[in-house]
Amino acid sequence: NAGVTQTPKFQVLKTGQSMTLQCAQDxxxxxxxxxxxxxGMGLRLIHYSVGAGITDQGEVPNGxxxxxxxxxxxxxxxxxxxxxxxxVYFCASRDGGQQYFGPGTRLTxx
Amino acid sequence: GENVEQHPSTLSVQEGDSAVIKCTYSDSASNxxxxxxxxxxxxxxxxxxxxxxxxxxxxxxxxxTLNKTAKHFSLHIxxxxxxxxxVYFCAAIFSSNTGKLIFGQGTTLQVKP
Numbered sequence: 001n002a003g004v005t006q007t008p009k010f011q012v013l014k015t016g017q018s019m020t021l022q023c024a025q026d027x028x029x030x031x032x033x034x035x036x037x038x039x040g041m042g043l044r045l046i047h048y049s050v051g052a053g054i055t056d057q058g059e060v061p062n063g064x065x066x067x068x069x070x071x072x073x074x075x076x077x078x079x080x081x082x083x084x085x086x087x088v089y090f091c092a093s094r095d096g097g098q099q100y101f102g103p104g105t106r107l108t109x110x
Numbered sequence: 111g112e113n114v115e116q117h118p119s120t121l122s123v124q125e126g127d128s129a130v131i132k133c134t135y136s137d138s139a140s141n142x143x144x145x146x147x148x149x150x151x152x153x154x155x156x157x158x159x160x161x162x163x164x165x166x167x168x169x170x171x172x173x174x175t176l177n178k179t180a181k182h183f184s185l186h187i188x189x190x191x192x193x194x195x196x197v198y199f200c201a202a203i204f205s206s207n208t209g210k211l212i213f214g215q216g217t218t219l220q221v222k223p
Contacts (some may be wrong), residue, residue, distance in 0.1 A: 030209075031208075031209035033210075033211065035213070040119070040215065040216075041215065042116070042199060042213050042214055042215040042216045043154070043199060043213040043216075044213075045210065045211070045212060045213075048208065048209070048210055050208050050209060056208065056210075058210070059112075059212070090153060090154070092211075094209060094211070096209075097142070097159070098144070098156050098159065099144065099156070099201075099211055101153040101154050101155075102153065103153055104153055
């Protein structure tokens, strides 16, 4: 099993550009989530999903969209990138217990 | 609201000493409490977890205690070693139906040799 995979690993965007961060898992987990990590702020939940076709907002959803068309994939879309969205983004999946994280995407918005 | 508070934000101990990190949570219905360790530049990794029907759980040098009445739980690391140096995060499930996992702000642990 590959576990949770994310692409790209690094990305630089200009203010106003849009992009999609990809996330996939091969463990057949129902729950998937996106977090952002900033120094001193911990891991903050952006959006999460409890299964295909079902998504909901987390703690910091503004500026981000998600969809869950399959159990495996949970992409995160930045609609119009802003410098405040410079961060490390982690995708995660879990069954009823342990949550597994992807390797992260380091995003810089200039 | 849904909140997890974690203290301290930084902790420095001598090798061989014990380290304790404490967390409180806001939702009395929360029933799953994991702890994650994150080394520099890497993803968070689960080190131990506890469910609400258990008061304490141990795994070698690591233990977690849970007080549901007070809504707080703690991580205890005994006989600390330099390789324990990392950022530690506590978390709590808010609403078992959604699996919504909220994290504390993190504790940077430094173990001095």
